[in-house]
Structure formats: C-alpha cells, structure tokens
Amino acid sequence: MGCLNIMSKKNRKKKNYNPNYGKENATYELKKLIKKFNESDNFWIGLVHDIIFVAFVVGAFMLVSYIIFGTYTPMVAVESGSMEPHLQIGDIVFIQSTDRTDIITYEDGKKINYKSFKDYGDVILYKKYGSNAYTPIIHRAMYYVEKGEQMWKNGPIAPHSGYITKGDNKITNQYYDQQGGVFPEPVKKEWVIGIARARIPLVGYVRLLIPLDILHITREVKV
Incomplete structure (x- = not known):
C-alpha cells in the first residue's frame, strides 16, 4: 500500500506538470506590463509612448516609400x-x-x-x-x-x-x-x-x- 501511495503521488505530480507554465506566466506578465504602460497617466511614460509611436509611423512610412519610390525620402x-x-x-x-x-x-x-x-x-x-x-x-x-x-x-x-x-x-x-x-x-x-x-x-x-x-x-x- 505504501508503495502504491508513493507511485500515485508521483503520477499526480507528473500529470499536473506543465512544461509551458513559465512561458505562459512570462507572457501574462508582459501583457500586464504593456497594458499598464499604455494606460499610464505618468507624463514621462506618456512621452516615451508618443516617441515610440512616432518612430513606428516614420519607420513604416520610410519603408513604404522605399518600396514604392525607391527612396526613403520621397x-x-x-x-x-x-x-x-x-x-x-x-x-x-x-x-x-x-x-x-x-x-x-x-x-x-x-x-x-x-x-x-x-x-x-x-x-x-x-x-x-x-x-x-x-x-x-x-x-x-x-x-x-x-x-x-x-x-x-x-x-x-x-x-x-x-x-x-x-x-x-x-x-x-x-x-x-x-x-x-x-x-x-x-x-x-x-x-x-x-x-x-x-x-x-x-x-x-x-x-x-x-x-x-x-x-x-x-x-x-x-x-
């Protein structure tokens, strides 16, 4: 019986083990951080957010410009x-x-x-x-x-x-x-x-x- 109980505990542990737990937890925390960043009322965080947005828009514009016109400054x-x-x-x-x-x-x-x-x-x-x-x-x-x-x-x-x-x-x-x-x-x-x-x-x-x-x-x- 003692041997059977030990094996049952091992099986339960093996059954409950999730190899992706760490990745899922990290993804969840990252999503929380991004949400907090986007919704923050802090001036400096808002400024960084705007700079990133402008950089993204300019980068996208330059990429499209190069594809269409063959130059980054069209x-x-x-x-x-x-x-x-x-x-x-x-x-x-x-x-x-x-x-x-x-x-x-x-x-x-x-x-x-x-x-x-x-x-x-x-x-x-x-x-x-x-x-x-x-x-x-x-x-x-x-x-x-x-x-x-x-x-x-x-x-x-x-x-x-x-x-x-x-x-x-x-x-x-x-x-x-x-x-x-x-x-x-x-x-x-x-x-x-x-x-x-x-x-x-x-x-x-x-x-x-x-x-x-x-x-x-x-x-x-x-x-």
Whole structure:
C-alpha cells in the first residue's frame, strides 16, 4: 500500500506538470506590463509612448516609400515659383528614384507624346555637382547633351555629358538653367536625385514654415 501511495503521488505530480507554465506566466506578465504602460497617466511614460509611436509611423512610412519610390525620402516642398503654373509654391512633390525608372527629356517626350505635369518630358530633382552643400533644384529635363557638344545653338561646349534643364515659368525662367545662371553645367545622371511623379497642393507650406526634418521633406532651391 505504501508503495502504491508513493507511485500515485508521483503520477499526480507528473500529470499536473506543465512544461509551458513559465512561458505562459512570462507572457501574462508582459501583457500586464504593456497594458499598464499604455494606460499610464505618468507624463514621462506618456512621452516615451508618443516617441515610440512616432518612430513606428516614420519607420513604416520610410519603408513604404522605399518600396514604392525607391527612396526613403520621397518628398520635396516647392518654395519658389520657377515651375509655375505646373508646380506651385507650397506644393509637396513625390520623387521616384532614378534606380526605378529612366528619365524622359522634353525633347524625347515630344516625340512619343509623353507628358508629366502638363508638359513634355520628366521633371527632375537634382543637386548641383551632386553635393549636399547645395539645395536641390526641381526643373524639367529638356534634352541630353554629350561631352564636347554645344549646350544649345551657338552656345558653349559641354564640359561633360548631362541634362540641360529649365523651369516651366515662362516669365522668370525664359532660359535654360545652364544659360540663365541657375547652374552653368549640364546635370550629370548621378547628380539627379529622382523624378517628380505627383504633387499635393499647398501642404508644403507647413514644411516651409516649420523645420519638420523628421518627415524627411527637403526643399527646392529658390531661383
């Protein structure tokens, strides 16, 4: 009988043993902690909660931006009227990386009837000399020249291959950028940040008034 009782106790212990007890308990405690964190009225805990939320939203936005546009920073706020009437001051413009697509110039767009922002060819965002020391410029790619060619009729010789660019504003930008003093050289392909694909009117005024660098919105240069 004594032996039988000992075996019964062992069987009961074995039957009641749960190998996942520790994991379940840890999960339960973690859920309690998260719930307490979310419902806390403490200022510092609330601040940390908001920072985590903003970081998550920005991270998700950057990931989606990279998937769609091929860049983590796909927006530019227009701050000059050089592209009017097709791009207005305060517009937010979405930029697609040149790794995802080819640039179609005004000259080529006219041949195949391709338009972007109500005119032929692509509008590109570029940096002078590809340097971060300069604010990006968003203008239309008019045509491509090879090194040694005239940049325009009776114009100077191109020091290297690249795009001749121009703002759409017929009043303030009557000449090519390379002709009117905006930028003296053809824009090399590697200096192009991306191609303008869409615009949201006026939203960029927020960026122009407040330095919201956390949203990864850059500015267009004034010309």
